[in-house]
Amino acid sequence: MPHHRYATQNCVPTVLEYKGFDPNSDAAALEAAMCGQGTNEDAIIDILAHRTVSQRLKIAEVYKELYDTDLVGRLKKDLTGHMENVTVAMMTPISQLYAVELRKAVSGLLTDEESLVEVLMSLSNFGVIDVATEYENMYGRSLEHDLKNDSSGEFRNLLVRLCSASRDESDVVNEEIVRDDALALAAAEVFWPQGLHGENLSCSSNRPAAGASEWATEESVFASVLASRSFAHLRLMFRVFRSVTGRDIEAVIDQHFSGKLRKGFLSIVRIVRKRPAYFARRLYESMKGLGTDDHTLIRIVVSRSEIDLGDIKQEYLAQYGQTLEKWIEGDTLGHYRRMLLALVSY
Missing domain, CATH: 1.10.220.10 (Annexin)
Incomplete structure (x- = not known):
């Protein structure tokens, strides 16, 4: 495709x-x-x-x-x-390439949770259905089945929601529903240090800490909203959330969730806010420090080269003060480096 x-x-x-x-x-x-x-x-x-x-x-x-x-x-x-x-x-059609990447992410000894969310969130509903169909054709098993078997808890539910191809893709935003969602997330968050700026919600600053059963409910609220609403809806909702709580949605997620669910929620928020900036960050993380995550580097450069790699390059320069080409030159060798640079260059 x-x-x-x-x-x-x-x-x-x-x-x-x-x-x-x-x-x-x-x-x-x-x-x-x-x-x-x-x-x-x-x-x-x-x-x-x-x-x-x-x-x-x-x-x-x-x-x-x-x-x-x-x-x-x-x-x-x-x-x-x-x-x-x-x-x-x-040499691989993009739907097959993504299917291969998803299979690799779930079939190893350790699940690559960030790659799962990256791939699923980078696709439209059409793309999710297309890739899920390729996955079943290639491996004789459903993508949803493998996601369920390879994950657990609320992160599993998040992945199932993302692969259901049911995200609202309308450009029309209902501001009343946006506010309801922002207040629902605010009500689900239980540790506000400064209250909720006068909002009369059940999750006031003196609400007791949640127990294990409560957390499952609150994780579900975040997962349901982040996995189902349109990007336009979520962008506005993030702003309303900040005005209601006085805190950025990423800071709240970073503080009160952990492990794979935290990474998943943060990836969704960052992709929704600015997809090229998210991929620039992923490329930077694949090359920073000792060693290179060549698997992630190859996937992003190849899969985004015909979509928005030009935008990603601009974000990379803006965020890290050097060009993507410069980082690739310093982190790869030989003909592999030349191939990547040829794909990245206009």
């Missing part, structure tokens, strides 16, 4: 359709790059990094006709390490 079906309006991609596209010529050039002794990785980069995924798939189709060989299989044979991983990701 084309990447644009996953994009919102006014997004800035870094990979566009290659003008004068000739899949026969590209297929022949790739064959020349891989035949004989050694592999010409630079030629592979120059072709694949400057084609959209639909164009790459057309090249693969022609390559099969010309050489009776699967192009992805041939690339995997000739490439290694992170260069192989990023190239295979680039």
Whole structure:
């Protein structure tokens, strides 16, 4: 499925359709790059990094006709390490790529909760249904079933809500419902240090601390609102919440939730507020400190390159004072680095 079906309006991609596209010529050039002794990785980069995924798939189709060989299989044979991983990701339709990423997130020894929320929240209702269908086709099991089996408690309920493809996507916002939601979240939060700015709610500053059974109810309130309301509704609701409580929604979540649920709620809020800023943060976290989370780096660069990687680059510079290209140069090596840089550059 084309990447644009996953994009919102006014997004800035870094990979566009290659003008004068000739899949026969590209297929022949790739064959020349891989035949004989050694592999010409630079030629592979120059072709694949400057084609959209639909164009790459057309090249693969022609390559099969010309050489009776699967192009992805041939690339995997000739490439290694992170260069192989990023190239295979680039040759994968986005719905399948996300399905693969979700499977990896739930099938390892440790569940990658942040990647689960990242992928599910980056999709429209259409995208969720599309990816869930691909997931079942590829693995013979439902995405919802695997999410339920690999998680527990309220975080499991949050994931099930996110994969239900039932989020309101209307641009029309009902301010009365927005206020009701803000007050419901305020009422669910039980440890206000400064009260609720005069609001007559059951969760006044002298309300006793919640027990375990109460927390389940309050977690459910946050999960229900964050997973079902439209982005426009939530953005306004965050502002109303602050005016009612005197506190930012992220600060409240950070203080009063923990573990995977805290990470999940924070990811949702940050994606809703400004999706490119969220992905800029995820890219920064994948490269900061010792070592690189190449899996996350590859997923975001490849999956967002035809959607909004240009916007993400601007946010990266604004947040961290250096370009995304500069960070990639300093954190990766060889042809893998060159492929990433080609995808990130306009």
